Amino acid sequence: MTDKAPIANALLRRASVPRYTSYPPANHFTAAVGPDSHAAWLHAVPEDQPVSVYLHVPFCRRLCHFCACRTQGTLTDRPIDDYVTRLGMEIWRVAGMLGRRQRVSAIHFGGGTPTILRPDLLKTVNRDLRAAFDVAEDAEISVEVDPTEIDDARLDALAAMGLTRASIGVQDFAPEVQNAIGRAQTVEVTAWAAAELRKRGAASLNVDLIYGLPFQTSASLRATLETVKEMRPDRAAIYGYAHVPQMARRQRLIPPDSLPGPAERLALFEISQRMLAWAGYKPVGIDHFALPEDALAVAAREGRLARNFQGYTTDVSPVLIGLGASALSKFPQGHVQNAAASGVWAQAIDGGRLASARGFALGPEDRCRAEIIDRIMCDFAVDLPEVASRHGFDLGHFAPEIARVTARFGDEVALDHGRLRLTASDGRFARLLCAEFDGFLARSDTQYSRAV
Numbered sequence: 114m115t116d117k118a119p120i121a122n123a124l125l126r127r128a129s130v131p132r133y134t135s136y137p138p139a140n141h142f143t144a145a146v147g148p149d150s151h152a153a154w155l156h157a158v159p160e161d162q163p164v165s166v167y168l169h170v171p172f173c174r175r176l177c178h179f180c181a182c183r184t185q186g187t188l189t190d191r192p193i194d195d196y197v198t199r200l201g202m203e204i205w206r207v208a209g210m211l212g213r214r215q216r217v218s219a220i221h222f223g224g225g226t227p228t229i230l231r232p233d234l235l236k237t238v239n240r241d242l243r244a245a246f247d248v249a250e251d252a253e254i255s256v257e258v259d260p261t262e263i264d265d266a267r268l269d270a271l272a273a274m275g276l277t278r279a280s281i282g283v284q285d286f287a288p289e290v291q292n293a294i295g296r297a298q299t300v301e302v303t304a305w306a307a308a309e310l311r312k313r314g315a316a317s318l319n320v321d322l323i324y325g326l327p328f329q330t331s332a333s334l335r336a337t338l339e340t341v342k343e344m345r346p347d348r349a350a351i352y353g354y355a356h357v358p359q360m361a362r363r364q365r366l367i368p369p370d371s372l373p374g375p376a377e378r379l380a381l382f383e384i385s386q387r388m389l390a391w392a393g394y395k396p397v398g399i400d401h402f403a404l405p406e407d408a409l410a411v412a413a414r415e416g417r418l419a420r421n422f423q424g425y426t427t428d429v430s431p432v433l434i435g436l437g438a439s440a441l442s443k444f445p446q447g448h449v450q451n452a453a454a455s456g457v458w459a460q461a462i463d464g465g466r467l468a469s470a471r472g473f474a475l476g477p478e479d480r481c482r483a484e485i486i487d488r489i490m491c492d493f494a495v496d497l498p499e500v501a502s503r504h505g506f507d508l509g510h511f512a513p514e515i516a517r518v519t520a521r522f523g524d525e526v527a528l529d530h531g532r533l534r535l536t537a538s539d540g541r542f543a544r545l546l547c548a549e550f551d552g553f554l555a556r557s558d559t560q561y562s563r564a565v
């Protein structure tokens with residue numbers, strides 16, 4: 114019998130690992146995939162294939178210290194107006210390469226701060242999208258919302274666009290924590306935004322929280338979770354803060370000694386799991402919770418949970434079209450990312466080109482590993498013989514991985530004729546187990562976040 118605690122502790126001390134919102138992770142994308150592959154993959158989308166669309170808005174009024182997203186602060190609307198004009202050009206260019214008004218089953222506005230767009234700009238983007246694409250009547254229209262950057266006119270514009278789902282950034286309500294992360298946001302303004310989004314048609318509301326923030330304590334996180342519980346979102350996501358100041362320069366404003374240590378971090382993670390479970394939420398994947406009747410919880414129960422660049426989703430379309438600077442697209446053939454710098458993206462759009470700058474063409478083994486990693490992230494289990502054979506491999510191909518998992522994970526992973534299952538229900542080892550099947554990790558010098 115293996116002594117579980119030492120193995121668990123050793124695993125959690127291990128090197129940081131990717132979040133696996135794609136396989137391979139975006140740091141393995143190269144310029145070998147650019148506009149030519151992107152155009153060919155758009156041309157190859159079947160006529161009857163509904164696609165998902167992601168629009169990236171890279172602007173923010175405030176630049177939160179913890180945030181590692183590539184965002185641009187702006188106090189004026191000028192760059193935003195120009196950006197929306199080019200976004201319209203990109204929408205029509207991509208639609209032209211598809212060769213038809215492709216059916217769209219889901220549209221997601223992410224950022225940055227999508228709600229920084231004035232109502233007239235939201236209307237412009239919506240008009241271009243609906244003219245260039247055949248947006249399904251029942252399409253999911255979701256928006257990431259900063260409660261401090263939204264008003265009645267924008268809420269009305271979102272409602273007119275057919276908003277069905279919204280995600281509100283909260284992180285933590287404790288003033289000391291908010292002060293340290295440069296993100297002042299009262300409970301009142303957050304509750305107001307949540308209530309108004311519901312009135313405007315957001316049938317599903319998500320709240321984003323973070324554990325491991327500077328000056329965050331068990332008491333402050335408990336208080337935040339109590340407040341969130343009263344708002345009764347349909348979903349909550351709680352992510353571990355990744356302190357990588359060498360990559361995210363803004364994080365240099367956060368003193369390292371204000372951050373909870375590994376043991377406190379683990380305690381914060383466990384508090385969030387317990388409190389959300391007590392409040393009636395079902396765990397979904399490694400960092401999401403949803404009310405039992407919410408589509409995400411239903412998908413998790415029925416083994417239909419999927420993963421895309423934004424995290425967990427019910428969207429299973431094999432094609433995701435990313436628009437805007439740094440936006441990521443997904444095709445059965447591989448992944449593509451637009452130029453991350455707005456200026457470079459703008460030059461490509463003005464020059465009549467696709468703005469893709471890098472990507473990755475998937476081979477048979479990459480596809481197989483991607484599916485193994487997806488199933489572990491979504492189900493905490495994978496039927497290796499079944500997945501491997503569908504991709505043309507036999508179980509023996511993964512013998513080294515199975516041997517490593519057996520040696521490293523002990524009782525944390527149950528192994529039955531090649532079927533792997535994490536024995537702990539909270540998925541804290543999921544990313545570490547995925548890492549065992551990551552064919553790129555050994556070659557990577559990227560510093561990822563801690564698994565918990």
Ligand code: SF4
Nearest residue numbers: 173176177180224225
């Ligand atoms: S957390 Fe949101 S508002 Fe803050 S900098 Fe990041 S994208 Fe902008």
